Amino acid sequence: xxxxxxxPRPPRRPLDRRFVLWRTVDTLIWATVVLGALGAVxxxxxxxxxxxxPVLIVLAVVYAVHVAxxxxxxxxxHRWETTDDAVYALTGWLTHKWQIVxxxxxxSIDTEIGPLQRMFGLAxxxxxxxxxxxxxxxxxxxxxxxxxxxxxxxxxxxxTVGDAT
Amino acid sequence: xxxxxxSIRVVYLGLIRLAMSLVTGYFGxxxxxxxxxxxxxxxxxxxxxxxxxxxxxxxTRFLITPERVEMRTGWISRKHRTVARDRIRSVDSSAxxxxxxxxxxxxxxxxxxxxxxxxxxxLDRGEAERVQRELMPGRGSAVSxxxxxxxxxxxxxxxxxxxxxxxxxxxxxxxxxxxxxxxxxGEASxxxxxGEASxxxxxxxxxxxxxxxxxxxxxxVIARLRRPWIWLNAFRxxxxxALIAPVFALHWALRPFGVDLFRxxxxxxxxxxxxxxxxxxxxxxxxxxxxxxxxxxxxWNFELVRTGGALITRKGLFTTTTxxxxxxxxxxxxxxxxxLTRRLRVTKTKxxxxxxxxxxxxxxxxxxxxxxxxxxxxxxxxxxxxRPLEAxxxxxPRGALVRxxxxxxxxxxxxxxxxxxxxxxxxxxxxxxxxIPVTVPLAAIAYRSxxxxxxxxxxxxxxGALTRRTVALQNRAVIGWSLEQSLFQRWAGRMTVGIxxxxxxxxxxxxxxxxxxxxxxxxxxxxxxxxxxxxxxxxSSAASPAVSSAGEVSAC
Numbered sequence: 001x002x003x004x005x006x007x008p009r010p011p012r013r014p015l016d017r018r019f020v021l022w023r024t025v026d027t028l029i030w031a032t033v034v035l036g037a038l039g040a041v042x043x044x045x046x047x048x049x050x051x052x053x054p055v056l057i058v059l060a061v062v063y064a065v066h067v068a069x070x071x072x073x074x075x076x077x078h079r080w081e082t083t084d085d086a087v088y089a090l091t092g093w094l095t096h097k098w099q100i101v102x103x104x105x106x107x108s109i110d111t112e113i114g115p116l117q118r119m120f121g122l123a124x125x126x127x128x129x130x131x132x133x134x135x136x137x138x139x140x141x142x143x144x145x146x147x148x149x150x151x152x153x154x155x156x157x158x159x160t161v162g163d164a165t
Numbered sequence: 166x167x168x169x170x171x172s173i174r175v176v177y178l179g180l181i182r183l184a185m186s187l188v189t190g191y192f193g194x195x196x197x198x199x200x201x202x203x204x205x206x207x208x209x210x211x212x213x214x215x216x217x218x219x220x221x222x223x224x225t226r227f228l229i230t231p232e233r234v235e236m237r238t239g240w241i242s243r244k245h246r247t248v249a250r251d252r253i254r255s256v257d258s259s260a261x262x263x264x265x266x267x268x269x270x271x272x273x274x275x276x277x278x279x280x281x282x283x284x285x286x287x288l289d290r291g292e293a294e295r296v297q298r299e300l301m302p303g304r305g306s307a308v309s310x311x312x313x314x315x316x317x318x319x320x321x322x323x324x325x326x327x328x329x330x331x332x333x334x335x336x337x338x339x340x341x342x343x344x345x346x347x348x349x350x351g352e353a354s355x356x357x358x359x360g361e362a363s364x365x366x367x368x369x370x371x372x373x374x375x376x377x378x379x380x381x382x383x384x385x386v387i388a389r390l391r392r393p394w395i396w397l398n399a400f401r402x403x404x405x406x407a408l409i410a411p412v413f414a415l416h417w418a419l420r421p422f423g424v425d426l427f428r429x430x431x432x433x434x435x436x437x438x439x440x441x442x443x444x445x446x447x448x449x450x451x452x453x454x455x456x457x458x459x460x461x462x463x464x465w466n467f468e469l470v471r472t473g474g475a476l477i478t479r480k481g482l483f484t485t486t487t488x489x490x491x492x493x494x495x496x497x498x499x500x501x502x503x504x505l506t507r508r509l510r511v512t513k514t515k516x517x518x519x520x521x522x523x524x525x526x527x528x529x530x531x532x533x534x535x536x537x538x539x540x541x542x543x544x545x546x547x548x549x550x551x552r553p554l555e556a557x558x559x560x561x562p563r564g565a566l567v568r569x570x571x572x573x574x575x576x577x578x579x580x581x582x583x584x585x586x587x588x589x590x591x592x593x594x595x596x597x598x599x600x601i602p603v604t605v606p607l608a609a610i611a612y613r614s615x616x617x618x619x620x621x622x623x624x625x626x627x628x629g630a631l632t633r634r635t636v637a638l639q640n641r642a643v644i645g646w647s648l649e650q651s652l653f654q655r656w657a658g659r660m661t662v663g664i665x666x667x668x669x670x671x672x673x674x675x676x677x678x679x680x681x682x683x684x685x686x687x688x689x690x691x692x693x694x695x696x697x698x699x700x701x702x703x704x705s706s707a708a709s710p711a712v713s714s715a716g717e718v719s720a721c
Contacts, residue, residue, distance in 0.1 A: 008648060008682060008698040051556055054586040086697045094652050101645035101665075108248040108283075115241050134645040134665030149249070157249045158232035158388030 008098050011081040011088045018120040019078070019140030023071035026116055031063040069093075080138045082149050084156055087127050089136050099136045103160045105129050109153050111146055124149060168226040168237075172289045175269050179218035186211030223252035226535055227285060229299055231243060234274060236283055248274065256300045258293045260353035272296050303528035383472070386643035387545045388531065390467035390480075395457055397511050397533045401503070405449045432663035464532060469546075476516075476546065490530075492548040494518045496642035497623065498530075499512070500539060500554055500635045504610065507633070510536040517638060517669035528669065553623035553637035558616025564657045607631075614710040617662075617675040617682070624664065626675045636673050640690045642666045648683055662686060 038059065042052045073093040080089040088100045110126040117123060122145035125138045141149070174642040186208045191202030220240050225694065227236040234253070237245045255275040264271070272285040288296065402476040434440035443601040465482035476495075478488040497517035504511075530546060544552045577597035584594040611630035618625050621708035624643065627635040647663035654660055654677070662683050675686065688695040 006699075007650075009646045009700065010685070050588045083697065086694060088697055092649075095377075096650045096655065098648040098698070099645065100698060102648075102694060106249075107252050108246055110247075111243075111245040112239075113243040118243070129644045129665060130667035131644050131665040131671040133647065133663055136645075150245075154233065154247050157247075 010090050011079040013079060013081050013145075015075060015078050015138075015140045016122060016142040016145070018055055018073045020071045022117060022120045022122055022140060023074065024067060027063065027067050027070065029116075031067065035060060035063065043056070078140070080140075080141070082153050082156075085091050087136055087137070087153070088152065089138055091137075101127060101129055101134050101135075101136055103153075106153070106157050109150055109157065111150050113143065123147075127153070131136075168228050171222050171225050171228075171285065172269060172287055174289065174290065175215055175218055175222040176289055178264060178267055178269070179215045179222070179285075181596065182211055182215040182218065186215060204625060213668050221286070225285075231297070234283075234300065236285070248283070250300070253300055253514070256297045258297060260287070266457075270294075274300060300542035356378050364709055372417075377383075384470040384477075385472070386468065386470050387476075388467075388469045388542050390464055391534075391538075394446065394464075394532055395460055396537070397506075397509075398460045399453050400506075401533075402505060404452050405454050407452040408448050417667060449526050460532070467532070469530070469542075471545070474528070474548075489517060490516060495548055496666065497636065497638040498543050498554065499669065500536070500633075501629075502536070502633045502635075504633070512536045512539045514539050514546075515547065517636070517642070517666075517670070519642065519666075519668040549622070551621060551623060553620050553625050554635050556620035556623075556625050556637075558618050558625065558627055559682060561612070561677050561682075562616040562657075562659055562679045564659055565615060566609070568653065568657075568659075569612050570605060570609035573608035574601060577604065617678060617686060619686060624666070624686070624690045626673055628674065628676055636669070638664065638666060638668065638673060643691055644666050646687055646691075646694070 009158060016163045035056070036058050038052055039103065042049055042056055045052075070093055074091075078089075078094055080087075080134050082088075084103065086100055086102045087106070089100075090096065090098050106127055108128045110124075110128065112124045113122070114124070117140075121141050121143050125141060125146050127136045128134060144159060174689060188206050189211065190208030193201045193208055194203075216349065221238065224240045224243075225236065225238040227234065233247055233249050235245070235247045237243070253274060256272065257275075258270040260270045266289050268290045269287035270290050271287045272293050274283050274285070285293075285296065287293075342700055357657065412426070419426055428443070431440075434443050462482045464480045465481040467483075468478070470477050470479075474492045476490045476492070478486070478490075480486055487576045496519045499517060500512045501515065502512045503709070511533050512535075513529070513533050515528045516530040518528060531542060534542070540555055543554055544550055547553075577600045580597035580600075581594050584597070606628045611628070614630065614633045614708045616625075616627040616630050619640070622639055622641070623637045624640055625635065625637045627633065644665040644667060647665065648660050649663065650660040658680050659677050660680055660683050664673045666672065675683075678686065684695065684699070687698070
């Protein structure tokens with residue numbers, strides 16, 4: 001390890017543990033759908049086999065890695081926090097991404113609970129700004145935490161003057 | 166302050182659609198022995214649409230308080246959106262034919278970007294007008310639930326469905342500009358072409374007498390069309406091919422009349438190399454000439470003036486285009502220098518405006534000019550007279566060059582490897598290797614383009630291989646930051662800084678800066694935010710997972 005300059009500090013709050021389970025199941029479902037569809041093409045349309053075969057193998061490997069490694073790796077990396085000044089999040093696994101947006105630039109605050117997320121009691125918080133580059137998405141927060149955080153953000157945003165552009 | 170829901174007529178509409186779909190579906194199946202597929206598909210589509218309508222009515226609730234607007238919607242996937250009142254930029258309503266017959270209106274609430282708006286689909290007409298009045302921008306927290314139309318209607322702007330976009334940007338001081346417009350009486354009297362952001366009322370001639378009276382709002386001319394610009398804008402790579410499309414169009418237009426243009430050309434010039442060279446010798450100069458004429462027609466009497474806090478561009482021979490840009494909306498300026506004319510120091514100049522749709526909206530402030538004159542003009546175009554585009558830039562680390570050369574080499578290699586397993590002729594897969602002699606020099610050029618700095622109120626970034634873009638953005642226009650670090654960047658201590666903004670193309674980048682440079686950049690441009698990213702994690706909280714794994718994260 002060389003003595004490289006310090007990275008931005010990670011935000012304070014980790015995700016809910018159930019994030020790992022949720023992302024594993026989610027990835028498994030996608031893998032089944034995509035590989036199933038391609039597998040059906042491979043099985044029924046013999047002409048396409050030389051073309052679909054290599055794609056199928058590569059995708060199978062990619063999905064295997066995703067299911068085995070990605071969810072827990074992401075769980076170790078992902079952090080988020082909302083303060084009175086800013087929303088700050090760190091996401092990614094192979095590529096890390098820090099994002100920060102001051103409260104005065106927030107345009108809308110969304111909570112979304114997908115069907116699978118509801119089964120695990122999780123929610124996704126999205127903070128949108130006038131630029132989609134500035135949008136921050138925090139996936140896999142426990143529904144209760146999300147409600148608290150969004151309530152707080154709502155209060156802070158309403159009292160912070162700013163035209164968000 | 167109660168949660169309200171959509172109009173009950175949405176349900177009626179849904180039921181009507183449901184009934185119609187069922188009837189169509191029945192006919193589709195029972196009409197003939199075989200199902201009539203278009204009818205069946207239409208019925209299925211109608212069923213899905215109707216159930217979507219019904220479930221939307223069932224699940225949607227919205228709330229308007231003095232501080233904010235909220236909406237909950239969704240059944241399988243639940244969504245809850247909150248927008249603060251003072252962020253709302255536009256409220257408008259619209260309706261398609263059948264919902265309108267039922268007295269329904271869709272209300273769109275916009276807070277700047279298209280995707281951040283939300284839609285109330287649909288409300289009763291009266292309810293829609295009430296919501297529009299309640300949400301009129303600028304009437305934010307002061308409004309205390311005035312539901313009686315009598316109170317508000319006097320102050321509300323025309324409640325027609327076109328309240329949008331006029332409020333999207335701070336109103337520019339347009340009136341002095343429009344009255345002072347015709348500087349020389351003989352010209353610029355043609356009607357402003359529609360579609361551009363033209364001055365509100367076409368300048369009538371009577372107003373000329375007023376100009377002397379309002380000398381404080383006098384126009385200062387920044388630039389007029391200069392003759393060298395014609396050549397700079399005509400001699401470009403696209404011009405050489407300017408004739409291709411018209412020739413093809415002519416060919417296909419003449420075909421029905423028995424004239425085969427291509428055969429005539431073949432007969433005239435032959436099909437050997439000499440003929441092709443001959444055609445090129447005629448076509449390419451002709452292409453340049455056409456481009457030159459088109460440029461002159463477009464930019465006839467081009468004039469860029471500043472008056473009363475706004476920039477006004479007037480140009481055009483047959484139709485005079487007048488574009489007005491308020492100084493309040495200016496957030497920066499950018500140069501784009503194409504690679505082929507880099508030696509000639511030719512650049513295009515763009516103004517970064519906020520409050521306009523991404524990409525378009527009066528960004529092109531000057532045609533291609535020489536870099537030296539563009540720099541002088543830029544200083545006059547910016548309201549504060551700054552010259553940020555000339556600031557000396559900080560170089561990016563050497564590793565950025567290695568990374569770019571890496572891309573230049575391994576992209577073709579990977580492409581070749583990806584072609585290998587497929588049943589293609591044997592000579593196909595090595596083809597990507599031919600790209601390497603092109604991509605490696607481009608990688609070096611791309612690295613030399615990289616640079617960034619902060620000068621006074623401006624953040625400056627430069628990058629690009631085929632077109633080198635230098636962007637100067639005001640610090641106050643920075644919405645937020647994103648720092649991205651791939652696995653390799655992490656090992657080398659570099660990161661890519663993304664700058665989110667509401668102006669220009671909405672996001673800019675400083676690729677591959679060192680971590681130190683990234684933090685310095687953020688600290689200089691937005692001093693308030695850097696403290697959030699560097700302050701040590703709170704030690705008081707016993708939230709051990711956060712603290713312990715914080716070490717993990719920075720260690721890996």
